[in-house]
Structure formats: structure tokens, C-alpha cells
Amino acid sequence: MKNIRIWLIPAGPNPWKVVFVLEELGIPYEITSIRFDDVKKKPYTDVNPNGRVPSIYDPNTDITLWESGAIIQYLIEQYDTNHKLTYTTLKEKHQLNQWLQFQMSGQGPYFGVSAWFNVLHPEKVPSAIERYNDQLKRVLGVLDGWLESRQWLVGDKMTYADMAFVPWNDRIDSVILCKPEDKFAGFPNVQAWHQRMISRPAWKRCMEVREPLMKEQGLNQETGRPSKYKTYQEYEEAVARGEDTGS
Template sequence: MIDLYYWPTPNGHKVTLLLEELGLPYQIKPVNIGAGDQFKPEFLAISPNNKMPALVDHQPADGGAPQSVFESGEILLYLAEKTGRFLPADSRGRVAVLEWLFWQMAGLGPMSGQMGHFNVYAPEQIPYAIERYNNEVRRLHGVMDKRLADSAYLGGAEYSIADMASYPWIGAYDKLPVDFAAFPHLKRWHEAIAARPATQRAYALRQQVNPDAGKPLSDAERKHLFGQR
């Protein structure tokens, strides 16, 4: 059994996308980041950077004590290696998938998050920041579109953890729709992943875990999310 410490954010969705594809038994341990659950000592013991998702695998491949894992990219890699799925075994295929996984972790996720912050959550509009991150995310969408013009998926011909890492960050904010007309290959890819039954099961967890998703943040929630040092 796997304990998944989760809240329905793009980084949380990455892991449920993979778990639903794998069919591994898991149970969700909600981490209400608006309420500050990420700062509780028991959570920090497995995720010292006070970020979700994190997981505890009670049946690790080595048969030893439960294994805790934090950082969404490493969780995807850990589960792919544990099961031998969604990560190619050949060295060149593996390199391609990991290139795009790390690209998402270093670029698409952080830049999309900053775009969302300054457009949706910031208490005041800062035109320079808005333009900076809007432009960078659009550039990254263009990078994806160019790759997907020549490849069915980011890592190659097969769906992989690279796609699961990037998918939740495309159109993550309702107020910031993606210009799919400018990126037709990205649109094709996004629609194909959205149609997968595992994707639909993963996203159905959003309302189950956080029925208040999409509501304006309270001052206390803002403090927990953006006011920590």
C-alpha cells in the first residue's frame, strides 16, 4: 500500500495520474496547504521542504522498511522504476523521457506557477511580472508544440512520466486559458491525455478531496501559501 500525501494542485495531479495508470493500491492523506498542514512536524518528517506531494511506500522493491519520497519528479521516477512502466528500459529512450521530465521540473512548472501567481493571486497587478511570465510560458508552450510536431508524446512514441509531469501545468488556471489555436500539436497531445480513463479518475479526486477548489483565498490561506519564510 502507498500513502499519498496530496492536495489537488498541478504537482499533486502528476502523481495521481501515474498511480491511476499503474493501478497500484494507494490511499490519499490530504495535505490542506491552505490550512497549513504542510508545516506539521509529521509531514515535515517525510517532506522537509514543506511541499506536497509526498508518499510513503509500505512495500518498497527492496523489501525493507517503508520508503518515503518527496518531490513530484522523483516520485514519478521512483514509481516508474518500481513498476517498470512509463519509462523506457533502453538508454536512449530513458534519456529522452528524463530530459523532458527535468525540463518540466525546471521550467514549465515554476514558470507557469509564477504566471499564475502574478495574474491570479498577487494582491496588486505588476505589469512587468505579468508580461515576463506570460511571455515565458508562451515560449515554453512553443517548445512543446515543436517537439510534439515530430513526436506523439514528449519522450517519444509512448506515453510516459514526462507527459504526466507536464500535462497538469497546461491550462492549470481557469482564468488563463491556453492559446491552443497557436499550438495545434500541443492541443492534440492535451486532448489525447485528457481522454484517458486514468486521467479522468485522477482529476475526479479534486472535488472529493477539496470541494472548495476554485473559491477565493482567505487571508489565512494566503499567509500559509505565500507568507512563509
Template sequence: MIDVYSTATPNGHKVHIMLEECGLPYRVHHIDIGAGDQFKPDFLAISPNNKIPAIVDADGPDGKPISLFESGAILVYLASKVGKFLGNSDREKFNTLQWLMFQMGGVGPMLGQAHHFRIYAPEKIEYAINRYTNETRRLYGVIDKQVKKSGYLAGEEYTIADIATFPWLRSWKNQGIDWTEFPDAKRWFDEISERPAVQRGVEVLANLRKPLLDDKSRETLFGGTQYAKR
């Protein structure tokens, strides 16, 4: 049994989708990030960077429990555990990993900043909104070009690179995106949306998601509570 500590965010949904795709048994523990659950000692013990998601697999590689944080690392671990969604040859695996890193280093951080300055920031800063919206559009263009050429991000097969990237594009409207500019990315997005495991994965904890616009949530996520030394 895999214990998943998460909430209904793009990074959380990466792991929810992957677990559904892999068919692995798992148990979900909701981490209410607006309320500050991510700062509790028990969670920090498995996720020292106080970010979701994190997992504990009772049946680790050596038969002993293993805990992991960082969504990309979790995807690689689960793919290795089941022997799927990572590629078969070394060439395929490294190609998948480079597109996973594209998501981890580019898509997630930049789209996250677009979300912040377009939606959550208490003041509208035009420079920041334009910078991150433009970078978001550029990244959509990279995805559009790649999937037009190869079908999926890492080639002809669906991999953890697609699983990692897809949840971030679900908020395309909030990111200022017009799908008509990116028809191949839209085709890719719609195809992934139709996968039964994806549909199940994005529903995990979705009923517990709350708007993060109240003063307490803002302070917890973006204020002194987030930056306190632990």
C-alpha cells in the same frame, strides 16, 4: 499500499495520475495547504521542504518502507517500481528524464509564477504578468514543436514526462493561452485528457479544493508562515 499525502494541484495530480496509470493500491491523505497542514511535524518528517506531494511506500525497494518527496522523484520511483512509463533502453530513459527535467525546471516554476502574478498576487504588476505570461507561451511553443515531431514529449510512447507536464496545462486559460496558437500541443493535451487513468487521477481530492484567495490562505502560502524557519 502506498500512502499519498497530497492535494488537488498540478503537482499533486501528477502522482495521482501516475498511481492510476500504474494500477498500484494507494491511500490518500489530504494536506490542506491553505490551512497550513504542510507545516505540521508529521508531514515535514516525510517532506522537509513542506511541499506536496509526498508518499510512503510500505513495500520499498528492500522490502522496507520508503518515503519520498518531490513529484519528479516520485514519478521516477513509481515508474521504476512497475517497469513502465520511463523507457526501456538507457537512451529512452535519459530522453524521458530530460523532458521530465524540462517540466520540473521550466514548465512548473514558470507557469506557477504566471498563476501567481495573474491570479493570486494582491497587486497587479504589469512587468511580472508580462514576463511570466510570455515565458509560459514560449514553453507551450516548445511543447507544441516537440509533440508535432514525436507524438509525445519523449518520443512515440507516453511517459512520465507527459504525466508530469499535462496537469500544468489544464489551467491554460488562467495562463493567458490561446490554444489556436499551439494546435499540436492541443492535440496532445486532448489525447491525454481522454485516458481513463488520467480522468480518475484529476478527480482525486478535487472535491476538497478551495479557492486560495482569502487573507489566511494568502498569508499561509505567500507570507510569513511560508518563510518561517523550521
């Protein structure tokens, strides 16, 4: 099998959902790590006209795909032939898709906007911070309630639906600026569920791959921006001036 090529920005959470699946299924891959400055420029926009990561190219099928949810569903359909991370029964198959859609439409956007107003926005807007922190906790509440009597979102094993939530949940402390030990405060079922997944060798390999890519671009492990900029506004101004924002 030829390597699947994945384009990513190492700081972003969404690419690591895909890498987690690749690692768990043992699919060979190679990473093209791009800088935030270049994600909306050619040649990358020839791959993904939306200028977001991740994207993949699979030379085994000659398919280029972007949007992490679509990529995950493709990898599962094409390569999870033993159904390690999925189910084929009607009910479970659609319930998996349901939870993946909730991650894409609920967790990802709300956690992302919360990160923007807590960390990246140049001025503090208390009403926005409160609004999106509450939404982040609402999503956690949905998950925590569902996991009250079960270990996994669907069925009796970890699936791609569970895995899709890991990268954003892993960085809640850097989103809402709390202590790492407090990021799941009030949500013990989510904490236990998350711990089951990040303890897996596949997730640990993901983080081992990520660390040198972050260092290579001089990125702060917590904020994701180049370490030499104290604020995201400074970074954006440097990008607008056309400066080299590398380390």
C-alpha cells in the same frame, strides 16, 4: 501489494502528476489530504522537511520520498515492470529524464510564477505578468515545435515524461485568466497532445478523486483557495491570524 500513501493538497498541480502515474499503472494508493495551512507544520514536515506536496510512503519497500519528479522515477523503476510508461534503451531512457527535468525546471516554475502574478499577488505588476506569461508561452512553444512531427515526447507511446506536463497544462486558463477554449491558442500540437492524455480513463479517475477532496476543504475549483476568501491576500491574513480557514 500494500497501498502507497500519498500526501497532497488537492488544489496543487504537482500531486496529480503522481496520482496519474499510480492510476495508469494500477498501483493501489491511499490519499492523505492536508490543508495548505498545515503543509509547513508538524507532523507533515516530519515527512517532508521542505513543506511541499506531494510526498509518498511505500510500505512495500519502506521508502519515504518527496519531490514529484523523484517520486515518478521511483514508481517507474519499481513498479513499471512491463515498461508501459518508459523505455529501457539507453537513448530513450535518458531522453525521458531530459523531458522530465524540463517539466520540473521549466514548465512548473514558470507556470507557477505566472499564476502568482496573474491570480494570487495582491497587486497587479504588469511587467511581471508580461514576463511570466511570455515564459509560459515560450515553454509551450518548445513543446509545440517538438510535437510538430510526433505524437509523444519520446518514442511511439505515452510515457511518464508526457504525463508530467498534464496538470499544469490543464489549468493554463486559470493561470493566465483566459477562456478555457483559448488556453492553447497558437499551440495546436500541444493541444492535440494534451487532449490525447486527458481522454485516458486514468486521468478522468484522477479528476474524479480530486473533486470531493476540493469540496471537503471548501476550495475554489479554479483558484485553489478557500471559497470564502475573495483574494489570496485575505486568505494569507486569515492564516497569519490563526483563523480556521476551512469551509
